[in-house]
Amino acid sequence: MTADHNREWRESLGAYALGHLSDEERAGLEAHLEGCADCRAELESLSAVGRLLPLADPEQLGTPPALPRDLGDRVMASIAGERRQSRRRRFRFGFALSGATAAIAAAAILAIFILPGGGEEAPSQEVAFASLPPKMQIGARLEPRPFGTELHVYVSGVRSGELCRVFLESKNGNRLSAGSFRYRWGGEDSQATLSSGLDLARTKAIGIRVGDRTFVESVDGGGEAS
Amino acid sequence: MASGALTREQDVREAYSAHGSELYGFAVRSLGDAGLAEEAVQETFVRAWRAGERFDPQIGSLRTWLFAILRNVVIDLGRARAARPGVAEGGIEPSVEPLNEVLLSWQVEEALRRIGEDHRRVIVESFYRGRPYAEIAEELGVPEGTVKSRVYYGLRALRVALEETGYDG
Numbered sequence: 001m002t003a004d005h006n007r008e009w010r011e012s013l014g015a016y017a018l019g020h021l022s023d024e025e026r027a028g029l030e031a032h033l034e035g036c037a038d039c040r041a042e043l044e045s046l047s048a049v050g051r052l053l054p055l056a057d058p059e060q061l062g063t064p065p066a067l068p069r070d071l072g073d074r075v076m077a078s079i080a081g082e083r084r085q086s087r088r089r090r091f092r093f094g095f096a097l098s099g100a101t102a103a104i105a106a107a108a109i110l111a112i113f114i115l116p117g118g119g120e121e122a123p124s125q126e127v128a129f130a131s132l133p134p135k136m137q138i139g140a141r142l143e144p145r146p147f148g149t150e151l152h153v154y155v156s157g158v159r160s161g162e163l164c165r166v167f168l169e170s171k172n173g174n175r176l177s178a179g180s181f182r183y184r185w186g187g188e189d190s191q192a193t194l195s196s197g198l199d200l201a202r203t204k205a206i207g208i209r210v211g212d213r214t215f216v217e218s219v220d221g222g223g224e225a226s
Numbered sequence: 227m228a229s230g231a232l233t234r235e236q237d238v239r240e241a242y243s244a245h246g247s248e249l250y251g252f253a254v255r256s257l258g259d260a261g262l263a264e265e266a267v268q269e270t271f272v273r274a275w276r277a278g279e280r281f282d283p284q285i286g287s288l289r290t291w292l293f294a295i296l297r298n299v300v301i302d303l304g305r306a307r308a309a310r311p312g313v314a315e316g317g318i319e320p321s322v323e324p325l326n327e328v329l330l331s332w333q334v335e336e337a338l339r340r341i342g343e344d345h346r347r348v349i350v351e352s353f354y355r356g357r358p359y360a361e362i363a364e365e366l367g368v369p370e371g372t373v374k375s376r377v378y379y380g381l382r383a384l385r386v387a388l389e390e391t392g393y394d395g
Contacts, residue, residue, distance in 0.1 A: 061338055
């Protein structure tokens with residue numbers, strides 16, 4: 001059998017897989033397939049592709065939807081937010097390893113400058129909730145204000161309309177409500193701005209009750225897993 | 227530290243310009259809602275960034291990896307949607323087709339978009355429109371044997387393109 005002849009059979013395999021050959025052509029090709037393992041293997045593979053074709057809608061083959069112009073900026077803004085958080089985690093990790101002397105010195109600075117007055121000297125905090133169900137995300141940014149703490153809380157992956165109640169836990173274990181919001185799916189902005197009278201420097205943890213579940217994450221950097 | 231492909235912001239920017247459009251197309255087709263699709267793409271890159279150091283280009287392409295992440299995001303969004311009662315406030319109820327089927331449909335459609343025009347045309351005309359090869363050959367001004375061989379090479383190209391869209395069946 002010549003190479004050309006072989007190629008002719010081979011190039012009929014697609015039409016055969018799709019059921020497009022005449023009876024005569026089919027009979028001829030089937031006789032060839034009996035003795036050609038390569039063509040049999042190729043046919044099997046092409047038939048698998050052919051079986052997927054009915055899943056596609058040929059009307060959908062036109063131009064795909066255009067990428068929204070500002071989506072790239074939003075992606076990069078999310079990444080920048082993530083990077084700030086991971087830097088903070090790295091910093092905390094480094095701090096933990098940096099030896100007793102540095103730790104004591106830093107603790108002394110904290111005690112002198114932050115603990116007595118609290119309030120605005122505390123650095124703002126980014127908190128990413130670590131132990132959450134797979135589809136859920138909660139994050140918060142806490143900023144020191146003269147009145148206490150301003151909270152920017154964002155959630156995703158919860159039911160639309162779900163009531164989210166936020167509280168701060170002080171270093172002496174008291175829980176103070178920081179207000180509530182409802183998560184609306186598809187809203188322009190899933191971030192809520194809340195406020196609390198508790199100074200950020202006196203805040204140990206932030207908690208959020210979503211429906212009947214409560215999630216708590218530490219704020220002071222001491223308890224967060226990196 | 228492993229040298230992953232997504233450890234710098236520049237890597238994300240490049241990944242987005244190379245694959246953002248396709249990922250978005252997939253998300254729109256799967257979710258049937260442009261707003262949710264945008265959320266899904268954003269979430270995909272955030273998850274990719276978080277896992278950036280674990281990405282190993284020697285195991286698979288960045289594109290395949292991003293698609294695998296997006297697929298999970300779409301499934302998560304689909305689950306959240308299934309759990310949500312009623313219609314979203316102020317929104318249009320998104321597509322409710324079974325998710326896996328839509329994912330597969332998109333993969334086949336995307337693969338068809340990716341193969342050459344000559345190949346796509348003969349597959350669309352013969353398979354989807356059920357037109358005889360002779361008629362297609364006449365319209366294209368080529369011998370009937372050429373139509374037949376284009377169907378063959380078209381299916382082969384489709385097989386490769388399907389793998390690129392993450393189809394692993």
